[in-house]
Amino acid sequence: MRYDYEYFDAGLNRVATRCEKWDTMRESAVRPDTLPFWVADMDFPSPPEVTRELLVRAAHPTYGYTDPRQDDFEAVSGFWRRRHGLELSQNEITLLPCVITGLKVAIRASTTPGDGVVLMTPVYGPFMSSVTATKRRIVDCPLVRSEDGRYRMDFPAIEAALADGAKAVMLCNPHNPVGRLWSREELSRLYETVARYGATLISDEIHADFVYGGAEFHPMLSLASARVVSLAAASKTFNLAGLHQAVCFCRDPELRAAIRDEINATGVRCGNLFALVATRAAYNCGDAWLDGLLEYLQGNRDELARLLAEQLPRAVMSPLEATYLCWIDLAAYGFSEAELEDRFAKAGVCFSGGKFFGGHYASFIRFNIACPRRFVAEGVRRLRAALEM
Ligand SMILES: Cc1ncc(COP(=O)(O)O)c(C=O)c1O
Known part of the structure; x- marks a missing residue:
């Protein structure tokens, strides 16, 4: 083809x-x-490999409880190694029903009700509703726009928000809707600022694969691990959003345990039968x-x-x-x-x-x-x- x-x-x-x-x-x-x-x-x-594998599985006419296997995690880590140079062990990957679930779970795992959570508008609407739905406080540090329409982060505002007690920062990388692919320097500066205040960095990387002209996407985890959680999915890249599956990457054992506790507490069961098939096929063959x-x-x-x-x-x-x-x-x-x-x-x-x-x-x-x-x-x-x- x-x-x-x-x-x-x-x-x-x-x-x-x-x-x-x-x-x-x-x-x-x-x-x-x-x-x-x-x-x-x-x-x-x-x-086409996705459709083919789904049809093969659908042809077996029973759709009972199903568990993710090692090859599901290897498909995720193989793709991120090939496309973005990121090494992930199976234990660092947690399945989620979708990235928005991940945003909420990460907020709940790293902050307490009433805490300030920094975000940078204009930003994908559910960033804001994830903060309000979890009873935290939005601390908006709007992106700064130059005349040609390009945006940058407002580091002094972010620093001031953290100094004022905000406990987490939500990053959208690449940024929906302003189309920025954050540079390594910008990401390092953001992480250093967040780390100085012991806050958590929640990095939504669902658009990681849509990068143009040979430019390089930098996963947050390629820069830092402590108090960092990244969220990603094959759904955006391969048009699988109706199947509902996403992944959370976290190397920080304490934060990861808190995230898994939150997922368990919600009763969410991950590993949708068809989503597993489609994600494996997309990441392995796409x-x-x-x-x-x-x-x-x-x-x-x-x-x-x-x-x-x-x-x-x-x-x-x-x-x-x-x-x-x-x-x-x-x-x-x-x-x-x-x-x-x-x-x-x-x-x-x-x-x-x-x-x-x-x-x-x-x-x-x-x-x-x-x-x-x-x-x-x-x-x-x-x-x-x-x-x-
Ligand atoms: C930045 C961002 N995060 C999350 C999502 C939604 O992801 P999911 O469908 O996995 O919740 C979108 C969808 O447009 C998005 O643009």
Whole structure:
């Protein structure tokens, strides 16, 4: 199989598969032909080995209790060694139903109710709800944006929050939605700051595999171990989110024990039968597919930047170093959040609205480019129509 431009450009029709991105969205859409660029999954088939292995397992017509085996953990560690140079022992890996569960479990394991937890908006909405749902306090240290739309961390603000007693810092690396691939220097500085105050660093690395132009992703665990927990999943990389499986990496024995205690206390049972099959197949056999995907997505990113510059020059797209989620500021067009929503609905286009990522981002949209390139072009055409109507 060749995972080339034609393979990804063919895409696939997901309508009437009960998927959130197309079907749930269209249930409330003004126009029945609305195109979705919101929820973070992809309009591409997963690697064929995944489908093949799922079909083989499904053909055995009983689906009883199932346990993860050594080869499940080896599939995870093999992939992270090959792709990111990270060595993980089986004991350092804990299965989770999803990364959001991991965020909550990590917060509960490393802090107590009422504690401050640092996050950096704009950030994936469940970072905030994970803090509030666990009865901790959000301490927002917003990312700092420069004129070209690139963001950096506000280290003095993070240090001040820790000095003020915050007990954990939530990092999104690479960062959804601003597309930053944090450098080794930035990550080291963050870790040193967090460690100085004895706090815990919770690193969400679910987008680790979406890195462009030969740039290198740095796993937090390649820099430090004490009071660090990382969360990852094959789900984002290989489009398996409906199967619900993620992993937690932790080398700190005390923190790891606390995390496992929390998982046990919730009664969550990990190791979904089909998720194990799919994750094993994806991590063991998905490299060529993933390399082809990254090339295709890089082309989509460049095409979106070109089309925006040509058709909507006042929109500011943050440079996309990683992820397939483009962060675009439409403030120059002067519409309120409600006006933007109304215009998008009438133009038949659906983005993630900026408010999902923090209170101050109503003029922003997040544009998911993990779809055939013709949809990206049509998305820009509809975005322009919305802004000009
Ligand atoms: C940064 C980040 N973390 C977590 C998730 C969700 O992961 P899961 O479905 O495993 O909970 C997403 C999904 O978009 C995400 O972007």
